[in-house]
Amino acid sequence: MTASAALLALLLAAAGVAGSIERRLPSENASFTLEDSLGRLMGTAKEGLGDMLFLQADIYFHGGAAGRYAETREEHAKEGLIAHAETGGDWIQRVYRKVHSHAHYHLAGRQKQELLPFFALATRLDPHNIEAVLTTAYWLEAHFGKPDEAAGVLQKGRRDNPVSWEVSFALGSLYFKHKQDHEASVLYFREAVLKSEGLEIERYHRVDMHYFLAESLWRLGRPAEALPHYRRAVSFYGPDESPVLKKILLGRIAECRVAGSSAGDVPA
Amino acid sequence: MDPVIELVNVVVRYDAKRALDGLSLRVHPGEIFGFLGPNGAGKSTTIKTILGLILPDSGTVRLHGLPASDVRARAAVGFMPEETAYYKFLTPLELLDFYGKLFGMPRRERRERAKALLAQVGLDGPVQRRCLSTFSKGMAQKVSLAQALINDPRTLVLDEPTSGLDPLARADLHRLLDSLRREGRTIFFSSHELSEVELLCDSVAVVCEGRVVRSGAMKELVGAAAGSSLERFFIRTVKENARS
């Protein structure tokens, strides 16, 4: 046996022993995961890699073209070729664009499955990338018809990011829309409301949190608990804002009252 | 008869230092020419200049009537360096085959010649197919000599050819050089072994500080007087040069 072969065998044996020791080390999670080993080996570089892979998902979605896109709402929803590549620039840029296609393209149909490895790896390598967690869950649920897997991603995201209201809200939405499990959705929407208190977030997020919490409570037949949340949702709008949404909310408030909730002042 | 090797007022500089300082010598066809000098005198630099490995800063160097820088001049030359140099991942047969290709030898001829040469230097049998990285210094020296002969050269340039060889191998080499001389080949070699130079050489030159200080036929320089020897001549010459 040559020295090289002996060294290789020794390295493989060492890797096996290391893996075996890893399984026996105490860790937060009960089971040994690849991320634990990678975390020890790579440190925070692991998370950097995960974030890179998340960006790669966007590049893959655009057919490998890493350009900048200012998409309109119509283009955002389209599949296949959206627009041909821009022209101009010097000869180097023109040759580069001929070799590396820069046409605006979205993956279509089953092609979108090609994004899955990047979503999976991005969330595994950087579990604190909230955007990756939410995006992965969205795609699993909305494009691949895998709500259970989406819930799994969000549950793990919730454990890894206990202060994130976004993940709690996404879980609530998933259980509300797809699983029709309003007990669970109430839990998560309440959590989202609590976690977001004192934070500066967009108004419409707060409206959504209170509205869907109220809707969940309403569907559970708990109008008295739902009423304050409907009121809270309405309170975010000024007198002339969102008349359609306000009409819906006011309608629900009236229904809650009829259903036996206590009377309250409602802004005119 | 035109000299096989001719250097006229050759100057070679390494930065500010003159390694060769107006060196001139001639080597005639069919002779064994010994090239002597103390360490750092310029022996290896002279050999490299003859072979076109170093281009002189001034002066002329001719090999077989052509400028030494002309690649055609080296077509009939075999060179054995002072330190063995080989590609460790090759076998001796492959090494000689490679060098034979560089001379444009047909495949069959170079393979047969490679086997014969290796046998001639005492490397016969399975050892010809062993990797050179496993060879001892003496074995590598033999391979080095064999590669110098692969093209059946008219002229051999040898830099300390017996360095690293045991007495038996040394005697074999002496016999080989003698037979090559009888075939009319020219041999130019440098050595610190004065006894073998005295035994083999027809002519010698002594170089000191980049210049040839004495050169000529062995018998004329060393003298026929009792007690005269190349060693005494060499020491006397070097000391005289140092005094002047």
Added chain:
Amino acid sequence: MRAALAIALLLIKEIFRKKDFYVALFLMGVILAYASQMKFYEVRSVTRYLLDLGLTLVFFLTVILAVSLGARQVPSEAAGRTLQVLLAKPVTRGQFLLGKFLGTFLAAAAAFGVFAAVFFGAAFAKGASFEGVLLAQAGFCFLLNLAVVSAMAVGLSPYLTVSANVSLTLVTYLAINLYGPGLKDAGAALAPPLQAVTWTLYYFLPHFEFFDLRQRLVHRWGALSPKLLLFLAAYAALYAAAFLVAGWLGLRRRKV
């Protein structure tokens, strides 16, 4: 030419008799084997990530082998004194350098062939398919890329030590691949002296990204036009020649 080819064939023997190639092959095999057995949410038919990873490994491992082989040619021959023995034969310095370049290129191309065979075997086994013309073009363009990289490593070897050459060549290669297209825009945002430097690099360094057809192959963008391929071949030939001439100038009067 005979001497150059003889020297070239020597390098092909060298690459397959030393450990580097086998280490790279083993590494590629391990990474691909691990990547191909990964499952993502129970969906089996995803292949692009594997193609992308496999092609990246094949390309970059081959480039690393080419650079490490090319960079050590002149320094190791000089240090081992084989350069003296070689140039004492009827071989010009130009033939020597040309032989080293051809050998580096052919040896790396042979390694590329082996890596590609292993990779495509795994890819086809996983159900991947490729457009034949584009596949051939990708291989051709990669060989052009290899020619420029080999010439760069060999051309710099008379001037630099092995480690300096490997570092400089690989860093330049990676930097141009990653940032080459954006150098002009980046330079536009800089103050004049730095801008001049950036734009000089942009216009004078070889744009290796021209030869990278991985995006087209993985994402099925279709073949290149013959005119563009011809341009890329001429571009590669120009840069390879420039690097080799630079190397020859460094070797021409060198005291061996």
